[in-house]
Amino acid sequence: MSFDFFAPCPRGLEAALAAELAETAQRRLPPGALQVGAEVPGGVHFRGSWAGGIAANLHSRIASRVLLKIAQRPYRSEQDIYALAREQQWEKWFSANETIRIDITAIKSPLRSLEFATLRVKDAICDRMRDKAGARPSVDTAYPDVRVFAFLTANECTLYLDTSGEPLFKRGWRLDKGAAPLRENLAAGILRLTGWTPGTPLYDPMCGSGTFLAEAAQVALDIAPGLDRRFGFESLKQADMAAWRHLKSEANTARNLAQSKTGDLLIYGSDISDVMLEKARANFKRAGFGSVTLKQLDARNMTPPSAAPGILVANPPYGERIEVRGRNARGEARPTARERRGDEDGASSEGFRRAKDEAPDAEFFQAFGDTLKQRFTGWRAFVLTSDRKLPGQLRLREAAKTPLYNGALECRLFRFDLIAGSVRQRPAGGGANPAAGNDDAG
Ligand SMILES: C[S@@+](CC[C@H](N)C(=O)[O-])C[C@H]1O[C@@H](n2cnc3c(N)ncnc32)[C@H](O)[C@@H]1O
Known part of the structure; x- marks a missing residue:
């Protein structure tokens, strides 16, 4: 039928x-x-x-x-x-x-x-x-x-x-959310748009609770995203439960096979906040992605985590001062405005909405852009943001931009090709480049 x-x-x-x-x-x-x-x-x-x-x-x-x-x-x-x-x-x-x-x-x-x-x-x-x-x-x-x-x-x-029940982006492994986690299905879609495949180094220098990294680890370890959750069809009388048992058993076998293989996943993350990294670690441990490497680091000081170049992907904070998410002088993690409000679930639609009185930290983005240019030759960087002026702030010219929606919020996934000797730069504060209006992410 x-x-x-x-x-x-x-x-x-x-x-x-x-x-x-x-x-x-x-x-x-x-x-x-x-x-x-x-x-x-x-x-x-x-x-x-x-x-x-x-x-x-x-x-x-x-x-x-x-x-x-x-x-x-x-x-x-x-x-x-x-x-x-x-x-x-x-x-x-x-x-x-x-x-x-x-x-x-x-x-x-x-x-x-x-x-x-x-x-x-x-x-x-x-x-x-x-x-x-x-x-x-x-x-x-x-x-x-x-x-x-x-x-x-x-x-x-x-x-x-x-037939799904709870939305499919709820994979069942996340207990500790960050302040503004990306939805898992948006992160997975972005990974596909970057062209990343297992074996290529992947680095998220503002990884928060680690959504990009978790999605990548699941691909690398051949873990079906729905293996650890229930579905709406399980309550429907006509659902083919024999097909379900068969598909689930196949997916379990694939996971067991992939997990028996050892080897570095070449998936790396860092974040300035060790509170966020603790959340990511707890999530990864629960989900069985032990070999994802995490480090506490300011993204301005990042260095390539692997000898071979790869793909860098990030969704930086937007609308809250960058240092708010780090540590204060006494080394205590400071909560974000959203953490203080305890508003965890609205993150996907509101994650980057800009508070009226807070300018995004232009200095941070300029330094982040400089680090990309100076240290990440050969890498491709993908940055998701609702701020269309980001390439100007990074002083990099995008190779492509793809419109995407994070909940109701219109964003762009910018691609920067950090090719040796030919990093296309743009002056600070430069407006959008009409010639670079390639809407493919490719
Ligand atoms: C929008 S969140 C990223 C959320 C992440 N993609 C997730 O799904 O959980 C931005 C992250 O940038 C981090 N961050 C802020 N300033 C930073 C800096 N200077 N260096 C590195 N990370 C920073 C924050 O701690 C936060 O985890």
């Missing part, structure tokens, strides 16, 4: 996700089990069997979720949406004992209240279940067993069952 799936992802990573899904289809599955379809802003369609949907959940590092299409029809009112949801055979997917949550996303929908539309989908499912199963499921917005998504365009409503 074949289904239509949709895998949402951070905007800007659609092509990377499509390529990753195509690789998953080739490496792990029988022909036709996962056929990659159209890329649309914010995700990729694919068609396939349960095995395909499950493999995407287990192996995708870039998707946020895997949604299974249940129905699609034109609509004009909330009543049309109610009718569409009421017709679906929900009782074949879950029982009335399970809890549900409904979410609606809309683009150009004429409806006045999405909240009301959400309620109508919930009513329709409950009415259907009461009719067919004699009882209705309750709603649990925090920890639902089953999630239903409705996607509304100007005139079409699509209903999906979520």
